[in-house]
Amino acid sequence: MEDQLEGQINEIPVSYQKENPSSSNLSLALTHRKSKVDGRKNIMNRHGKKADNFVHRIREHVKLGPKISENVKGKLSLGTRILQLGGVKRVFKQIFGAREGEKLLKASQCYLSTTAGPIAGLHFVSTQRVSFCSDRSIKFSSPSGEFIRFHYKVSIPLKKVKRVNPSENMKNPFQKYMEIVTVDNFDFWFMGFLNYQKAFNCLHQALSRS
Numbered sequence: 001m002e003d004q005l006e007g008q009i010n011e012i013p014v015s016y017q018k019e020n021p022s023s024s025n026l027s028l029a030l031t032h033r034k035s036k037v038d039g040r041k042n043i044m045n046r047h048g049k050k051a052d053n054f055v056h057r058i059r060e061h062v063k064l065g066p067k068i069s070e071n072v073k074g075k076l077s078l079g080t081r082i083l084q085l086g087g088v089k090r091v092f093k094q095i096f097g098a099r100e101g102e103k104l105l106k107a108s109q110c111y112l113s114t115t116a117g118p119i120a121g122l123h124f125v126s127t128q129r130v131s132f133c134s135d136r137s138i139k140f141s142s143p144s145g146e147f148i149r150f151h152y153k154v155s156i157p158l159k160k161v162k163r164v165n166p167s168e169n170m171k172n173p174f175q176k177y178m179e180i181v182t183v184d185n186f187d188f189w190f191m192g193f194l195n196y197q198k199a200f201n202c203l204h205q206a207l208s209r210s
Contacts, residue, residue, distance in 0.1 A: 088107045095151070096124070096153075102128045105205075106124070107123070108199040110122075110132075110192050112188065112190055120134065120135045120136075121134040121152065123190055130156050132154040132155075133153050134151050137149040137150055156188070158206060159210060162181045162183045164178060164180050164200070165178075176193065178203075
């Protein structure tokens with residue numbers, strides 16, 4: 001618009017360059033209206049992309065589990081437990097116990113990679129440790145041959161964490177992984193986070209403060 005106006009003004013003799021108040025006001029009004037429309041479009045596009053990304057992350061999260069029905073049962077069981085205990089913080093304390101001065105910073109739904117396949121659960125980051133507990137109890141065979149069920153748990157003191165390595169699937173960037181390596185060279189792979197970046201940043205900050 002401005003380029004067109006400049007072209008028109010350059011063709012008019014200097015002695016006749018007068019602004020028409022009504023046309024000037026109309027031009028300003030149209031420009032203002034266009035900027036508002038463009039602003040709304042940008043906001044809608046940003047929200048649309050965020051919604052698409054969130055839906056994609058949920059799809060990737062569900063796909064990691066062996067069965068959708070098992071995932072749903074696990075999520076329902078976890079949700080019921082959280083409601084009964086009155087929040088994620090109380091769930092964390094019940095599972096792992098409370099240490100003096102320890103505060104829960106973040107809890108995230110994800111999967112832990114195991115030799116038996118990915119296990120769905122909650123990934124906790126506190127001021128003293130990073131931990132994980134499966135959504136549902138897992139069935140294992142005991143040395144006596146009997147099957148027992150218990151929740152799969154991992155608890156790593158932050159002081160024992162050697163490094164955290166972020167990575168992603170080159171063919172599918174939505175599949176992001178978090179490798180935690182301990183000082184005694186054990187490694188734990190977490191994946192399927194609904195919000196990977198927030199979980200990673202929280203753990204990174206907790207480690208920098210420990």
